Amino acid sequence: MYPLDKKENCGVFGILGHENAVGLTYLALYSLQHRGEESCGIAVINDEGKISQHTGMGLVPDVFNKDVLESLSGRNAIGHVRYSTTGSSILKNAQPFVISHHKFSVSIAHNGNLTNAVKLKRDLETKGSIFQTTMDSEVVLHLLVRSKKKEIEDRLIEALKDCDGSYSMAVLSEDKLIGVRDPYGFRPLCIGYKDKSYVLASETCALDLIGADFIREVLPGEVVVISKEGIRSIRPFPKRCTSQCIFEYIYFARPDSSIFGDSVYDVRERLGIELAKHHSIKADIVISIPDSGNYAAVGYAKESCIPFEFGMIRNHYVGRTFIQPSQAMRSHSVKIKLNPIKSVLRGKNVIVVEDSIVRGTTTGSRIKTLIEAGVKKIHMRITCPPIKFPCFYGIDFPSRKELIANELSIPEIAEFIKVDSLEYLTLEEMLNAVGKNRDKFCTACFNGVYPTKVHKKTSKSVLEEK
Ligand code: SF4
Known part of the structure; x- marks a missing residue:
């Protein structure tokens, strides 16, 4: 997946x-690359407590x-792939972070966003801490170092008790690997087992690749401490209303992963089925915006009995290093990533299934290429409700003003992106598709109901101020 206007987390x-x-x-x-x-x-x-580390800008093979x-x-090792949600896109912010203290060595890899990081950072600086990066995750390290507790897991727990927001973390010390999920459970984290060693991973696709058995997910608010003695579970935080990020299902997680107790592929297919049930229209073919729209499009086609076709092909060799060309070349840039297949599309009434619309500009460009390929009518169907609110929990949506659904009504968006009809799943329909545990999801970017207190100053500009 190479997103154009949706940024991923970690x-x-x-x-x-x-x-x-x-x-x-x-x-x-490699298998988690899509997350950052x-x-x-x-x-x-190593076994003597010596830390070595390598971080860099770019993709894993780079x-x-x-x-x-x-x-x-x-x-003993931990790894991290990153897309910035707080902190600039610079090498010093690349994770894992490591510290060598005279009493211990520790390394931390964080997926999520601490919503009170700005306040915590200011408090720590007042007490004399000097920050090396502009990352919210560094706050956890400073708090951990200041703790008077003896065991590393107790230091971590004490540090995290001060932190609000989202965190799924892997923390490594000389002799322990610790996995922790915030009490709301925003981001996924699972436990695997390979050759008598425990592993932690954001998604099960990483376990599949290395041939590890899936044991279970780390529970919201749970700390798992892995050592030579085995695995130990601690529940140190006050219980909160479970609020797993539903957008992981819609877009972020890989379809061959299983998260939050369900297969991502199956959920996406059910989202498409739900769309076909409630937002049907006559058409010749169903196509998707690849890759994340593929699985819902298959569901839509099955339910509607309208054939699924591949109408657009994604170029998988275009990564983050792609340089936006000059204005004169800009019209070509959309086709570099997604190229329509004219023989499939020409003269057809087409249902286009897409996972979401954020700013609308990318979707508009894609629609333009379909029109140029000769489609007769375009009916766009979206597998979630309109995104109207920013995310404070680790997904880098643009500001509220830049979210098209915050500025325009659905008919106005249809006019802006130039489609003949546009319909979204409602919140209720989306949750129907998720099925079990439907009340255990965050839906704040759709309805503005944030599960946690939202601290006003959470932007990276404030974290970076000096
Ligand atoms: S606000 Fe949206 S993207 Fe952010 S955690 Fe909630 S559901 Fe996920």
Whole structure:
């Protein structure tokens, strides 16, 4: 998936006590690449407590080569892929973060967003802390260092008790790997087992790639401490209303993963079925905006008995390094990533299934290429309600003003993107498709009902101010 106007969050991985910890972490990061294409890194702590680390800007194959991987030695490792939600896109913000304290070494990989990071950072700076990065995750390290507790997991718990917002983390010390999910459970995190070693991963697709067995998900508010003695579960935080990010199902997670107790593929297919049930229209074919729209389009086609066709082909070789061309070349840039198949589309009435519309400009450009390919009519169907509110929990949506559904009505959006009809799933229909545990999801970007207190100053500009 190479998003054009939706930014992704982060992916984490960790493994304790494996001969090939570095190699497996490297492979796992490949499978989590869709969660962050901006920077990535691996940190290793060997049995003597010595930390080695390599981070870099870019995709996993850009950052790691044979020499780099051989320079990282140790049986305990964590890894991270990142797209910034707080902090600039610069190397010093690449994770995992590591610190060597005279009493301990620790490394941290964080997926999520601490909504009170600005306040915590100011308080810490007042007490003398000096920050090396503009990342909210560094706040956790400073709090952890200041804790007077003896065990690393107790230090971490004490630190996180001050933190609001979302965090799924892998934390590595000399002899422990700790996984933690915030009490709301916004982001996924699962536990696997390979060759007598426990692993942690944002999504199960990482376990599949390295041949690890899926054990279970880390529960919202749970801390799992993995050591030579095995695995121990702690529930140190006050219970909160579970609020898993429904957008993980709609767009972010990989379809071959299982998160929040269900297969992402199955949920996406059910979203398409729900669309066909409640937003049907006569047409010749159903197509998707690949790749995330594919699975819902299959569901729509099955339910409506209208044939599914591949109407657009994605170029998988265009990554984040793609440079926006000059204005004169801009019209070509959409087709570099997605090219319509004229023989499939010409003269057809087409239902286009898309996962979401954020700013509307990218969708509008895609529709333009379909019109140029000769489609007769375009009926667009969206697998979630209009996105009207920003996310404070780790998804980098633009500001409220830039969200098209916040500015325009659905008919006005249809006119703006130039489609013959446009319909979205309602909140109720979307939750019907999710099915079980439907009351355990965050839907704040659709209805503005935030599960946590929202701190006003959470933007990166404030975190970065000096
Ligand atoms: S606001 Fe939207 S994107 Fe953010 S956590 Fe909630 S459902 Fe997910």
